[in-house]
Amino acid sequence: MTERHRLRSVLTLAYLNGIVPMRTQPLFLVSVLASPLSFLFFVTIASHGLYLKYAVTGGMLFTMLSIGTSLQTDLTHYRTDLKLQDMVVASPVEGPVYVTGLALSELLYSLPGLAVFAALWATGGPALGATGTYAWPVNLPNALTIGFTLVIVWGFASALGFTLATYFEDVREIFLFSSLISLGLTVFPPVYYPLSALPAWAQTIAYFSPTTYAAQLLHATTSAAATPVGSLAADWGVLIAFTVGLLFLAAAKARWREP
Amino acid sequence: MTEGVTKQYPKNVGRPPALDGVSLSIRPGGIYGLIGPNGAGKTTIIRICSTQLLPTAGTVTILGHDAIADPRSVRTRIAVIPQESRPLYFLNVDELVYLYLKMRGMDRAESRRRTNAVLEELGLVEERKRLVSRLSGGMRRRAMVAMVLASDAEVLFLDEPTTGLDPLARREVWGAIRRTIRDHRTVILTTHYLDEAEQLASRIALLDRGKVLLEGTADDLRARVRRPYRVTVDSRVPRTELERYGDVTDVDGGHLVFTRESDARELALKALGAGARVSMGPVSLEDVFLQVVGRPIDDGTTGEEAA
Ligand SMILES: Nc1ncnc2c1ncn2[C@@H]1O[C@H](COP(=O)(O)OP(=O)(O)O)[C@@H](O)[C@H]1O
Ligand SMILES: [Mg+2]
Numbered sequence: 001m002t003e004r005h006r007l008r009s010v011l012t013l014a015y016l017n018g019i020v021p022m023r024t025q026p027l028f029l030v031s032v033l034a035s036p037l038s039f040l041f042f043v044t045i046a047s048h049g050l051y052l053k054y055a056v057t058g059g060m061l062f063t064m065l066s067i068g069t070s071l072q073t074d075l076t077h078y079r080t081d082l083k084l085q086d087m088v089v090a091s092p093v094e095g096p097v098y099v100t101g102l103a104l105s106e107l108l109y110s111l112p113g114l115a116v117f118a119a120l121w122a123t124g125g126p127a128l129g130a131t132g133t134y135a136w137p138v139n140l141p142n143a144l145t146i147g148f149t150l151v152i153v154w155g156f157a158s159a160l161g162f163t164l165a166t167y168f169e170d171v172r173e174i175f176l177f178s179s180l181i182s183l184g185l186t187v188f189p190p191v192y193y194p195l196s197a198l199p200a201w202a203q204t205i206a207y208f209s210p211t212t213y214a215a216q217l218l219h220a221t222t223s224a225a226a227t228p229v230g231s232l233a234a235d236w237g238v239l240i241a242f243t244v245g246l247l248f249l250a251a252a253k254a255r256w257r258e259p
Numbered sequence: 260m261t262e263g264v265t266k267q268y269p270k271n272v273g274r275p276p277a278l279d280g281v282s283l284s285i286r287p288g289g290i291y292g293l294i295g296p297n298g299a300g301k302t303t304i305i306r307i308c309s310t311q312l313l314p315t316a317g318t319v320t321i322l323g324h325d326a327i328a329d330p331r332s333v334r335t336r337i338a339v340i341p342q343e344s345r346p347l348y349f350l351n352v353d354e355l356v357y358l359y360l361k362m363r364g365m366d367r368a369e370s371r372r373r374t375n376a377v378l379e380e381l382g383l384v385e386e387r388k389r390l391v392s393r394l395s396g397g398m399r400r401r402a403m404v405a406m407v408l409a410s411d412a413e414v415l416f417l418d419e420p421t422t423g424l425d426p427l428a429r430r431e432v433w434g435a436i437r438r439t440i441r442d443h444r445t446v447i448l449t450t451h452y453l454d455e456a457e458q459l460a461s462r463i464a465l466l467d468r469g470k471v472l473l474e475g476t477a478d479d480l481r482a483r484v485r486r487p488y489r490v491t492v493d494s495r496v497p498r499t500e501l502e503r504y505g506d507v508t509d510v511d512g513g514h515l516v517f518t519r520e521s522d523a524r525e526l527a528l529k530a531l532g533a534g535a536r537v538s539m540g541p542v543s544l545e546d547v548f549l550q551v552v553g554r555p556i557d558d559g560t561t562g563e564e565a566a
Contacts (some may be wrong), residue, residue: 001335005364012361016350024349024390083344090309090416092363094331101362148529257330258312259269 001092009093013101017074017106032113036062043192051125051193054137057146057218058192064150065186065211067106068157068164069178074102075165095256103158114150121146121222136210136222149217156210159246167251184209191215194223210242260285264317266303266469267492276315277303278557279469285447285462287322287413289440292460293449294544296556299466301449302342302418308447309339321414325481338412342419342449348392352383352402355391359406372388375408381435399429404435415439417448421455424511431564433459453544463544467552481542484550488514489542495535506550517542517550 001009022029035061044052088098124138126216164177189209190198195216198206207214213235220232265396266278278300278537285291293301306312308319310330319326341493346355356377360370378384381401394449401419407415420436421429429452436459439446450456456463457477465473473480481487486505501507504526505518513536518526523539528539548556 001364006367009362009364012358016347016354016358016362020354021349033394078347081345082347084342084347085337086306086311086341087344088362090334090337091313091410091412092335258306 001097002093005092006094009097010101010104013098014104014108015149016100016105018105022109026090028111032063032066032110033116035066036060036113036117037191038118039187047193049134051197052134053221053222054190054194054215055192056121056136058215059120059216059221060114060150060209061144061153061191061218062186063113063117064153065111065157066111066182067103067154068161069182070101070106070109071103071158071161072165072168072178073108075099075162076168079165079171089256094252096251099158099162099250103162106158107154142221145221146218149214149239150186152239153211153214156214156239156243156246159243159250162250163246163253166255185211189215190219194219210239213239213242260320261304262318262320264304264307264314264319266300266307266312267315275468276306278307278314281317281466281469281471283464283471283474285445287445288443289326289461290436290446290448290451290459292456292463293447293466294453294456294463294548295449295466296451298318298468300469301451301466303469304466305339305416305418305449306341308339310334310552311339311341317360318326336412337414338407339416339418340407340418340420342422344403346391346399346403346406349390351388351390352394352405353378353387355402356405356409360409363410367413373409380438381408383407395428397424397431400424400428400432400437404432404439408439409433413444415444415446417446419449419451421450421452429455453548453556457544465548465551472551473547477544480544480547483538484517484542484547484552486517486519486543488518488520488528488539489546490518490523490530490537490539492516492530493536496530496533515547 039062040052040055040059043055043058060141077086085098089095121136122138124135130224164181168177191211195203195206195212215230216235217239261281261283263275263515264278264281267276271277279365281300281304283304293304295301303312307314308321308326308400310326310333313327324332324336325334326333350358353374357370357374360373361367365373378387381404383398383402383405386402388396391402394402404417404420407417417436421432424432436446436448448456448459460477462476463474463480464471473483475483489515490504491510492501496506496514498509501514501516503518504522508515508517516526523546527537527539542550545556
């Protein structure tokens with residue numbers, strides 16, 4: 001395959017797994033939004049609006065992370081139940097092309113959900129009833145920071161989903177583990193609330209989760225108090241290192257031809 | 260195409276290998292049938308030849324390319340329908356074919372042209388906008404055959420394309436497969452329905468417990484057995500009188516005798532003289548299997564269990 005063929009292949013996979021299912025089952029789009037929005041709702045109510053500024057970007061992060069779970073589910077389902085992966089292996093389509101195409105399809109699928117959070121963010125708070133210290137600045141640098149962070153999280157979540165998919169034989173196992181993983185990646189780490197809301201010992205544990213760093217970067221755009229000055233660069237570094245590490249792990253784990 | 264291919268699955272060390280020195284030479288063009296009971300190793304050899312699985316030993320050459328060392332060159336020239344595979348249910352028939360072609364890297368115009376042609380050819384035009392999840396089993400398989408048929412692959416591997424279909428649906432799929440023989444394209448098909456192999460394949464290899472037992476045209480296979488004729492007579496003729504003509508097996512309401520051609524004629528005349536009902540003819544591939552392997556192909560046990 002030449003680069004042009006690869007690109008066509010990636011886009012075709014993204015279209016067939018990301019756009020086509022929207023048409024046949026639009027309700028799925030609502031279900032993509034259900035969890036991240038309900039978290040936002042609870043956190044905002046429980047904090048009397050104080051944490052809304054964290055939860056808005058937290059919802060975006062949550063949505064991106066769930067891409068990993070969807071990718072993992074689809075990869076396993078297509079490999080074990082449909083034997084689609086066997087068809088793809090015995091074709092010109094290479095492994096990285098297949099995985100990238102599907103990861104992109106999950107992103108497309110999440111775009112409507114992300115758009116809802118982006119719209120919430122763009123109101124800057126007042127439209128949601130948040131004023132004064134509850135509101136956040138809406139500007140281009142912040143929008144770019146959010147965009148870049150989410151793209152890295154997409155790569156991170158996809159690499160994680162792919163790596164996990166190589167371990168599971170059965171879609172049912174995934175449902176079991178994905179809830180544990182999303183607990184470890186999204187509920188416990190400070191995605192919907194500031195890191196400072198955790199007791200000191202829990203903050204230490206949270207630093208082992210890459211989502212903490214992504215959340216720090218996102219929260220810094222809506223709350224000046226979210227991040228201690230000077231650690232933003234470190235957050236970028238750690239998040240990117242995690243992602244690159246996982247991508248390497250995914251590449252090393254990839255079993256395209258069975259031994 | 261394959262030379263001494265042996266496969267010992269890592270999970271099964273200590274047990275007999277799934278393939279034990281399989282050498283097959285398949286000439287390009289036409290349909291080649293791999294037959295054998297469940298567990299014979301058909302899927303294993305298909306997966307090795309189509310670069311999905313590495314063999315433990317042996318070499319595989321597809322259209323002059325080494326499938327083990329250079330899988331990329333092979334992959335651009337092949338397409339496969341894996342055993343028990345199912346199409347992506349949320350696509351319609353048209354998208355299934357068209358998007359498969361585009362995924363393989365074909366451009367839009369060519370994919371469109373080939374999709375239209377194949378749907379026309381396989382009688383799927385009226386179903387093109389139907390979701391594949393709403394199709395009958397036979398129609399769904401036909402749609403999958405359409406995918407690989409429309410591709411530019413020169414070698415197609417179809418692993419049990421008709422298993423689980425009713426006889427009518429099987430025939431539909433046969434029709435679709437028959438249309439794939441053109442442009443020097445090679446189709447390698449596995450089945451445990453021997454009548455299907457005979458209907459479709461110009462050459463056949465009979466596999467059992469990882470070994471090739473017989474190879475050739477259906478007639479070659481028949482000629483290779485010692486008693487190439489089958490005569491059934493009803494129970495009016497006592498079994499003892501039949502035994503000198505050949506191997507006798509009891510069947511419903513009578514006996515089945517495998518015998519040589521001259522003896523078959525003699526036996527038939529004699530039985531007719533005794534007023535018995537008689538039928539005779541060349542052995543079927545099922546009979547060949549029974550004679551060569553010593554058990555019926557569909558006796559419900561796999562090679563593994565019987566071993
Ligand atoms: N993935 C696998 N791991 C371990 N053993 C396998 C695997 N696939 C097949 N086998 C074994 O290899 C033998 C041949 O199987 P297979 O090639 O599927 O036969 P067939 O397609 O003719 O039914 C069987 O004994 C089967 O149990
Ligand atoms: Mg099989």
